[in-house]
Amino acid sequence: MEPPDEAADPTPIRALLRRLAGVHVSRGDGLTFVLLAAVAMLLMAVEAVTGVLLALYYRPTTADANDSVRFVVTEVEYGGLVRSLHYWGAQSLIAVLGATVAWAALRRAYRAPHALAWISGVALAVLAVAEAFTGSLLPWSHRSVVDAQLSSSLAAQLPLVGPLLRGLMLGGSQPNDLSLVRILGLHAGVLPMLASICIGALALHAAGCAPRHPSAASLSLSPHAALRAAALAAVVAIALLALSSLLPPHLGASAEVARASAAGLRPSWYLAFVHQMLSAAPPRMIGLPSARVLVTAVALGVAALALFPLFDRRASRAGQVAVLVALAAIVGGTIRALLH
Amino acid sequence: MRFSIEIGRLRAVLVALVAALSLAGSSASAQETCVSCHSTQQDLRLRDPVERLRGSVHDLAMGCSGCHGGRGNEPTVQAHDVSVGFVARPDPATVADRCGTCHADARFIRRHRDDLPTDQLALFHADSHGLALAQGNLAAPSCLGCHGSHDVRAPNDPASRVARRRQHETCGGCHSDPARMAGTRLPTNQAALWAESVHGRAVLAHGSSSAPTCAGCHGAHGEHREAGGAEGRCRHCHEAEAEAFDRSPHASAYRRLGFSGCVACHGSHDVREADGALGTAGGMGVCRRCHGEGRDSDGVARRIAAEAERARRDLGQARAAVQAMEAAGLRVPAVKTLVDEAAQADLRLRVAMHALDEGVAREAAAAVSRPAQRARELARHARERDANGRRAWLVALPPLAILAALLLLKIRQIDRKRG
Amino acid sequence: MTDDARTVPAPDATPMARRTLLDLAVGATASGVGLLVLLPAVRFATPPAQPTPGARGSVVGRREEFGENTARVVSLDGEPVLVLALPGGDFRAFVARCTHLGCVVSYNPAREQIECPCHGGRFGCDGRVLAGPPPSALRELPVVVRRDEVMVVRG
Numbered sequence: 001m002e003p004p005d006e007a008a009d010p011t012p013i014r015a016l017l018r019r020l021a022g023v024h025v026s027r028g029d030g031l032t033f034v035l036l037a038a039v040a041m042l043l044m045a046v047e048a049v050t051g052v053l054l055a056l057y058y059r060p061t062t063a064d065a066n067d068s069v070r071f072v073v074t075e076v077e078y079g080g081l082v083r084s085l086h087y088w089g090a091q092s093l094i095a096v097l098g099a100t101v102a103w104a105a106l107r108r109a110y111r112a113p114h115a116l117a118w119i120s121g122v123a124l125a126v127l128a129v130a131e132a133f134t135g136s137l138l139p140w141s142h143r144s145v146v147d148a149q150l151s152s153s154l155a156a157q158l159p160l161v162g163p164l165l166r167g168l169m170l171g172g173s174q175p176n177d178l179s180l181v182r183i184l185g186l187h188a189g190v191l192p193m194l195a196s197i198c199i200g201a202l203a204l205h206a207a208g209c210a211p212r213h214p215s216a217a218s219l220s221l222s223p224h225a226a227l228r229a230a231a232l233a234a235v236v237a238i239a240l241l242a243l244s245s246l247l248p249p250h251l252g253a254s255a256e257v258a259r260a261s262a263a264g265l266r267p268s269w270y271l272a273f274v275h276q277m278l279s280a281a282p283p284r285m286i287g288l289p290s291a292r293v294l295v296t297a298v299a300l301g302v303a304a305l306a307l308f309p310l311f312d313r314r315a316s317r318a319g320q321v322a323v324l325v326a327l328a329a330i331v332g333g334t335i336r337a338l339l340h
Numbered sequence: 341m342r343f344s345i346e347i348g349r350l351r352a353v354l355v356a357l358v359a360a361l362s363l364a365g366s367s368a369s370a371q372e373t374c375v376s377c378h379s380t381q382q383d384l385r386l387r388d389p390v391e392r393l394r395g396s397v398h399d400l401a402m403g404c405s406g407c408h409g410g411r412g413n414e415p416t417v418q419a420h421d422v423s424v425g426f427v428a429r430p431d432p433a434t435v436a437d438r439c440g441t442c443h444a445d446a447r448f449i450r451r452h453r454d455d456l457p458t459d460q461l462a463l464f465h466a467d468s469h470g471l472a473l474a475q476g477n478l479a480a481p482s483c484l485g486c487h488g489s490h491d492v493r494a495p496n497d498p499a500s501r502v503a504r505r506r507q508h509e510t511c512g513g514c515h516s517d518p519a520r521m522a523g524t525r526l527p528t529n530q531a532a533l534w535a536e537s538v539h540g541r542a543v544l545a546h547g548s549s550s551a552p553t554c555a556g557c558h559g560a561h562g563e564h565r566e567a568g569g570a571e572g573r574c575r576h577c578h579e580a581e582a583e584a585f586d587r588s589p590h591a592s593a594y595r596r597l598g599f600s601g602c603v604a605c606h607g608s609h610d611v612r613e614a615d616g617a618l619g620t621a622g623g624m625g626v627c628r629r630c631h632g633e634g635r636d637s638d639g640v641a642r643r644i645a646a647e648a649e650r651a652r653r654d655l656g657q658a659r660a661a662v663q664a665m666e667a668a669g670l671r672v673p674a675v676k677t678l679v680d681e682a683a684q685a686d687l688r689l690r691v692a693m694h695a696l697d698e699g700v701a702r703e704a705a706a707a708v709s710r711p712a713q714r715a716r717e718l719a720r721h722a723r724e725r726d727a728n729g730r731r732a733w734l735v736a737l738p739p740l741a742i743l744a745a746l747l748l749l750k751i752r753q754i755d756r757k758r759g
Numbered sequence: 760m761t762d763d764a765r766t767v768p769a770p771d772a773t774p775m776a777r778r779t780l781l782d783l784a785v786g787a788t789a790s791g792v793g794l795l796v797l798l799p800a801v802r803f804a805t806p807p808a809q810p811t812p813g814a815r816g817s818v819v820g821r822r823e824e825f826g827e828n829t830a831r832v833v834s835l836d837g838e839p840v841l842v843l844a845l846p847g848g849d850f851r852a853f854v855a856r857c858t859h860l861g862c863v864v865s866y867n868p869a870r871e872q873i874e875c876p877c878h879g880g881r882f883g884c885d886g887r888v889l890a891g892p893p894p895s896a897l898r899e900l901p902v903v904v905r906r907d908e909v910m911v912v913r914g
Contacts, residue, residue: 049796053803070671073726075807078799081730083669227751234744234792238737245730251669736795743788750781 020222024214029107031225036100037202038229039236040124043093044199046240047131048192050086055188058138060180065140066254073251084244090132092240094270097125102331105323108315115309117205120198122306127195129270134187136268140180141252143265148175148183154278157292158299273333274298276340301326372403372412374419392490407438433473435482436464460561467562479520486510486560502560504543507553508534530554533609550577574602584694644693644701651689651705651712655682658712661719670722678715682708822907825850830866830873833911839863840900840911841873845884850904852911853886853897864897873897 025034057076059068072079101121104110110118133151137144148170156166169186171178219225267275277298281290304311305326312319374390381387394400405412409425420426430438440461442448449458464470464483472480486502493500501510512531514520521528534540534554542551557573558564564573575582585591585601594601605626606612631641658679665675685707692704819833825844832839832855841855843866853873855864862877872889873882880891887896901912 049800053800056804067671070666070669073669074671074722077802077805077807078729078733079803080669080726081733081799082803084730223754224751227747227754231744231747231751234740234747238740238744241733241736241740245734248668248726248730250667253666733799736792739788739792739795743785743792746781746785746788750785753781 017222020226021220023221024218025221025225027217027219029109031219031228032103033100033109034221034225035229035232036096036103038233040093040096040100042233042236043089043096043240044195046085046089047093050082050089051188053082054086058184060138060184061177062140062175062180065138065180066251069139069251073248080248081244084248085240086135087249088240088244088247090128090135091270092236094125094128094132097121097128101125102327105320105327108320110309110323111315112309112313113209114205116201117209118309119306120201120205122302124195124198124202126302126306127191127198131187131191131195132270133268134183134191137183138180138187139251140255142255143252145175145255146265148179154291154295157289157295159292159296267337269334269338272337273330276333276337372405373415374404374412375400376415389490392488396491397494398492406442432478432482432484433476435484436461436470436473439483459563463559463561463563467559470562477523479514479523481514485514502555504549504553505547507555508540511554530609537609537611538613539611552577570603570608571601574606578602580691581694584691585696588694588696590696640698644696644698647698647701647705648689648693651686651708654709654712654716655679655686658682658715658719661716665719665722668723668726670726672718672722675715675718675722678711678718682710682712682715685711817913818908818910819852820909822904822909825909828868828871830868832863832865835911835913841866841897842902842909842911843873843884846871850902850909851884851886852900852902853882854900855897857893858888858895858897859891859893 025031054072057068057072057079059065069083073083076082104118104121133147137148152166152170152175155169156162158165166173169179169182170176171182214220266272274294277294278291281294284290285293305323308319308323309315378386379390389404390400393402393404403412404410407430409427410421411419411424411426413419414421420428443456444458444461446458449456465474469480469482469485473482488501493503495502497503498505500506508531515526516528516531518528531554535544539551539553539556542548543553552573557570571582582601591601593599594604627641627645662675662679665672685704689701689704689708692700695701817835819835819840819842820831825831825842827844827848828846830841830843832841834840839855841853841864843851843853845851853864856862857864857875857877857880859875859878859880862875864873864875864880864882866872867874871884873884873886874880875882875891875893878892880893881889882893882897883889885896886899888894903910903912
């Protein structure tokens with residue numbers, strides 16, 4: 001490949017493509033990450049577009065929220081599909097980001113100089129779960145109210161910051177109108193902003209670390225890897241569209257805070273392992289309420305998972321085993337809770 | 341100026357305080373001295389009455405001698421003077437009269453409360469409990485048997501023995517005891533049956549303040565004995581049903597046969613929800629007692645039951661359809677209105693069933709079925725429209741598939757070129 | 760194209776032509792799919808033809824029940840509302856309280872005016888004051904006619 005000749009390119013896009021043609025990724029891991037990143041980017045784009053569309057009709061008050069979502073599904077053209085896409089996109093995004101983190105752990109892709117990419121990736125996966133969870137609260141169905149109450153009580157168990165967090169999230173001690181505005185702010189403002197910081201860090205990292213010298217075992221990012229990514233994205237789009245068309249998400253009836261009871265509700269699959277732990281635990285552990293212990297442990301565990309490369313600078317086997325065991329525990333807990 | 345106002349206010353407060361203290365002192369001095377000994381007795385049997393009296397409706401202020409006689413102001417053991425009427429345990433046969441000295445005295449009672457009846461004593465004497473006592477059956481309860489002795493509480497106090505949630509236990513304490521009921525021909529399962537009945541569950545599980553407890557039908561002191569028997573008591577709340585029944589062909593037949601209108605079909609203590617278990621095909625048992633197979637009326641009874649069952653099924657299906665519609669995130673206000681209408685009509689159908697007339701039942705059932713079926717249809721239509729709307733997007737799949745195929749071609753092409 | 764021809768020298772004509780065709784096909788399909796996403800998104804964003812969500816509409820009758828140039832006063836949430844069927848077939852609705860002292864106004868089809876019986880206030884069919892003591896126009900409420908049902912929207 002001849003070195004890029006910027007002066008000869010009149011259009012900025014062509015210039016970028018030429019520069020990318022000089023960037024190479026390995027045929028194995030490099031291509032896998034490009035493909036996973038492409039699918040994640042497609043899903044994020046779907047979430048962003050459908051999210052903005054849904055926000056056009058959403059009314060964040062406890063009295064109107066459920067009705068406004070129903071209005072979208074019933075009255076607005078393509079409303080059912082847009083809501084369905086937003087839902088399935090979010091579920092798929094969690095799965096894809098989770099798979100990416102697992103793959104990175106398997107390949108020890110957190111080794112220097114990739115620590116920043118690992119931290120950003122784990123953070124993105126956690127943010128995707130947080131987005132899905134806050135999103136499930138927005139329709140203010142019976143289930144949303146129970147989840148809001150439960151999750152804020154759990155957050156309040158965290159040492160030091162707990163009660164503050166609960167107050168910040170709910171805007172009161174019980175779910176109310178303010179809670180919905182705050183949850184919407186988290187869902188459509190704070191969390192996407194944090195996610196874009198992570199994406200920016202990943203992009204910077206990729207730009208800084210990608211090898212520029214072709215070898216027999218590498219592919220140029222453009223057009224070789226990019227075309228493969230585009231083809232995979234098209235296939236994923238087909239699957240997502242089919243899923244959204246055929247399986248509309250459930251929407252519970254509008255809820256009254258005072259009457260919300262958790263009886264008969266199942267937790268969302270991505271938080272099932274936390275729920276499983278909480279219900280299996282004895283009332284007290286190490287002399288403290290078990291909820292407090294477990295919530296603190298989960299928070300610390302996730303933070304440790306994200307920051308793990310900082311503690312394990314030599315990328316030892318033991319460190320990898322620890323990470324894989326943690327991930328296997330989450331996956332195993334999820335499967336067990338779903339089968340339960 | 342301001343200072344003098346403050347002084348004036350202070351003086352007023354002081355005067356009020358002194359007045360209050362002197363009043364409290366005077367009432368304390370007037371109080372009987374029984375408590376001062378009995379509250380410090382080692383023997384629980386002697387101390388307990390004081391503790392129970394404290395916090396009861398009567399409280400300590402009522403004193404002891406009103407019921408126990410003796411000298412209330414005598415601070416020695418001389419207070420227990422039989423010659424001035426002291427009695428440690430008042431005779432059960434005369435307890436009611438003792439209570440009556442105050443409670444049957446309208447002028448006295450009105451001085452304290454304007455919402456207490458004063459006819460309990462007269463009612464009690466004419467009631468079966470009172471009559472049994474008068475005949476010397478000491479197993480029959482006096483006032484104390486139900487209300488307790490020292491710890492009498494207002495009936496609306498949840499801790500009272502005659503509170504709505506506890507009445508069946510208090511009455512059942514004797515009436516569920518086969519040994520106590522041995523001399524009578526009364527059954528001993530009423531309290532248990534009631535607790536399982538629609539009324540009992542309404543009171544015990546849902547805290548209903550209107551569903552009848554024992555006294556709701558039987559009266560507390562015998563006040564409902566003359567009110568038209570069991571049917572009269574049912575009518576008290578289920579007026580519309582009773583009126584429909586009066587117009588039915590059964591009303592005269594039951595009278596002739598000596599059946600009690602409501603109890604013959606619904607039972608008494610074990611009244612159940614009037615759904616599948618009674619009026620509809622599953623519950624033909626009740627109707628079948630008279631309208632058995634092979635009799636002329638068998639067909640009519642079947643058809644009436646079938647009408648009600650169909651209406652109930654239509655309403656159930658409409659509700660399920662609406663639920664499915666709402667679970668899919670849809671919202672059609674008209675459907676909800678129709679289901680509400682059908683539910684209202686169902687209430688009317690439940691009343692109309694008491695006329696036990698085929699035409700009436702059919703009409704009432706149709707009033708349920710019509711809006712219910714319409715609601716179901718609308719809900720189904722909304723779901724279909726929703727599903728079609730979502731499926732319409734499957735047209736985007738072929739272009740996407742073509743795009744994927746073209747991209748694969750392109751990949752092959754540049755790979756080949758690269759070698 | 761001229762750009763391509765200058766920077767990438769073509770070895771022979773056939774692969775070049777094939778590549779261009781494939782590139783065109785990929786580009787065209789991708790744009791088609793893009794449009795397929797864009798058009799429904801625009802349709803979604805366009806509010807459906809019915810009262811704004813949040814406002815509550817009340818059906819006050821069917822179109823054919825209103826004769827031309829007639830009006831009726833209906834009660835919405837206890838407030839009297841004058842629904843006016845204009846000669847052209849249009850509908851308008853006003854809060855039927857005179858802005859002077861709150862008397863309920865009525866329509867006079869002969870003069871095509873809304874009139875207050877109390878102090879002689881008169882309003883035009885657009886709710887504006889024509890004569891009398893009322894200080895301001897009648898408050899108008901939006902009317903939506905959907906599937907021949909006349910619906911008054913309260914904010």
